[in-house]
Amino acid sequence: MFEHLPTKRRNILRWLLAGGITAFIAPFAYAIGKFLAFQGAFAGSKTAKLSAAELTPDSPSKLVEIEGEPVIVVREGDNSIRAFTATCTHLGCIVSFKPQIPGFYCKCHSGKYDVNGVNVPGTRPKSPLTELVVNQQADDLEVSLTPKNSAA
Amino acid sequence: MTLIDHLHLREPYDAILAKVVPRHRSSIWYYMGGLALFLFCLQIVTGVLLLFYYQPTPEAAHQSVEMLIAKAPFGGVIRSLHSWSANALIAVVFLHMFSTFFMKSYRSPRQIVWLTGIVLLLLMLGFCFTGYLLPWDSTAYFATRIGTEIPKAIPFFGDAISGLLRGSKNVTGATLTRLFGLHVAVLPLIAVLVVAAHVTMTALLGSAMPPGTVAKGKTRFIPQYVLGESIVWLIGFALLLIVAVLHPWELGPAYDLTKPTEPPAGVHPEWYFMFLYQSLKYIPEWAAVVFYTLVFIFWTLVPWLDRRAGTNRKSPLFTWCGIAAILGMIALTTLAYISVADEQAKAEKTVESP
Numbered sequence: 001m002f003e004h005l006p007t008k009r010r011n012i013l014r015w016l017l018a019g020g021i022t023a024f025i026a027p028f029a030y031a032i033g034k035f036l037a038f039q040g041a042f043a044g045s046k047t048a049k050l051s052a053a054e055l056t057p058d059s060p061s062k063l064v065e066i067e068g069e070p071v072i073v074v075r076e077g078d079n080s081i082r083a084f085t086a087t088c089t090h091l092g093c094i095v096s097f098k099p100q101i102p103g104f105y106c107k108c109h110s111g112k113y114d115v116n117g118v119n120v121p122g123t124r125p126k127s128p129l130t131e132l133v134v135n136q137q138a139d140d141l142e143v144s145l146t147p148k149n150s151a152a
Numbered sequence: 153m154t155l156i157d158h159l160h161l162r163e164p165y166d167a168i169l170a171k172v173v174p175r176h177r178s179s180i181w182y183y184m185g186g187l188a189l190f191l192f193c194l195q196i197v198t199g200v201l202l203l204f205y206y207q208p209t210p211e212a213a214h215q216s217v218e219m220l221i222a223k224a225p226f227g228g229v230i231r232s233l234h235s236w237s238a239n240a241l242i243a244v245v246f247l248h249m250f251s252t253f254f255m256k257s258y259r260s261p262r263q264i265v266w267l268t269g270i271v272l273l274l275l276m277l278g279f280c281f282t283g284y285l286l287p288w289d290s291t292a293y294f295a296t297r298i299g300t301e302i303p304k305a306i307p308f309f310g311d312a313i314s315g316l317l318r319g320s321k322n323v324t325g326a327t328l329t330r331l332f333g334l335h336v337a338v339l340p341l342i343a344v345l346v347v348a349a350h351v352t353m354t355a356l357l358g359s360a361m362p363p364g365t366v367a368k369g370k371t372r373f374i375p376q377y378v379l380g381e382s383i384v385w386l387i388g389f390a391l392l393l394i395v396a397v398l399h400p401w402e403l404g405p406a407y408d409l410t411k412p413t414e415p416p417a418g419v420h421p422e423w424y425f426m427f428l429y430q431s432l433k434y435i436p437e438w439a440a441v442v443f444y445t446l447v448f449i450f451w452t453l454v455p456w457l458d459r460r461a462g463t464n465r466k467s468p469l470f471t472w473c474g475i476a477a478i479l480g481m482i483a484l485t486t487l488a489y490i491s492v493a494d495e496q497a498k499a500e501k502t503v504e505s506p
Binding site: 032034035036037038040041 | 205216224
């Protein structure tokens with residue numbers, strides 16, 4: 001574009017032009033990046049409410065949704081009610097509760113976790129499910145995405 | 153061997169580098185086409201961004217737009233930019249059309265460029281019409297009710313066209329889905345192809361000069377003309393950003409299909425449809441359809457009707473037709489806004505003293 005100018009001035013002008021275009025585009029790229037990175041479009045419910053009576057010996061677990069996350073609430077053998085994130089830590093499928101393991105099972109790649117949500121060695125998951133806080137008032141259960149460990 | 157040779161693009165590449173644009177007293181109008189192209193690209197970019205958050209159902213549409221404006225970073229600006237630049241695009245397209253009309257650029261060998269331009273005008277108005285309903289506020293709802301009712305005046309096919317647009321007897325969720333599909337898939341696909349044809353033909357044929365005009369010189373297309381054009385784009389973009397930030401495009405209250413209400417007072421179409429809207433007050437719908445169809449056919453066939461310009465002579469008759477068209481549109485639009493203001497004033501009075 002600047003062929004009629006001496007090489008040095010030509011290069012300076014080229015750098016100025018390229019720099020100017022970059023400086024112009026950068027803020028728009030930033031704005032578009034921020035816009036696309038936003039994840040609040042789907043809100044979902046902050047907590048899940050259910051009744052302890054829904055968890056019977058025949059069907060001791062229930063899947064609920066909290067902020068778009070699948071959560072499994074389970075009545076375990078000792079009658080304690082606990083909640084875990086239900087997203088398999090292997091490749092993101094949703095686990096179910098199997099009393100016969102006893103523990104959690106993921107259909108997709110036969111992943112297993114024990115009753116404490118700890119992944120069974122030798123199966124595909126390499127990390128445990130996260131246990132969540134369950135607030136129990138008589139029969140009413142309220143679960144949120146608060147991990148039990150951090151709350152303790 | 154360079155990549156250009158490898159792709160057999162040497163000829164068009166050299167042609168673009170060698171391209172020149174004539175310079176004369178009316179050459180400033182050449183910028184309008186490029187500006188329209190820029191605004192079209194801006195529509196695509198902002199439109200795709202909106203598409204990432206918009207939900208095309210009557211239950212979710214309004215809420216998703218509200219969410220986008222209130223919560224998504226820069227969402228309000230992007231949405232405002234889309235609406236404002238759509239209006240700017242229509243304005244620039246009209247300026248572009250009338251400037252090429254008065255410069256007689258439609259004459260041989262550029263008839264097809266004019267024809268594709270006419271198709272693009274229809275497509276752009278189609279974008280406006282189909283996009284208008286998407287936020288699902290009450291103005292949008294009533295405007296679309298009216299807009300999809302008017303085609304019923306077309307002889308023989310009227311009801312079918314209205315039905316095709318609505319996808320149901322009334323304006324419902326089915327209409328929203330249809331207009332959404334047209335707005336984001338069908339129209340863009342056609343428009344991109346026609347824009348490509350329009351621009352390529354202009355590039356190949358070069359810029360026309362009005363009959364009898366003497367060129368003062370030539371501007372090299374690359375880089376001088378492109379740089380000049382980019383200044384126009386940047387000014388246009390800056391103005392749009394200022395307007396979009398300072399005057400966000402309005403979003404009315406959501407329309408609830410299950411609770412039918414009266415339209416807001418003085419409901420009226422956007423400014424570019426106002427002259428048509430006002431015409432309907434003077435003549436019956438069928439007459440308006442016939443009249444504007446004839447005008448449209450005349451307008452489309454101008455390159456073949458204007459034989460004097462075809463042989464590079466001045467054609468004042470067609471210039472006067474263009475002036476008459478502009479004056480008519482301005483007069484009808486002005487009258488339309490006066491009557492809308494009257495209706496709104498009346499509505500306020502009845503509210504005050506029932």
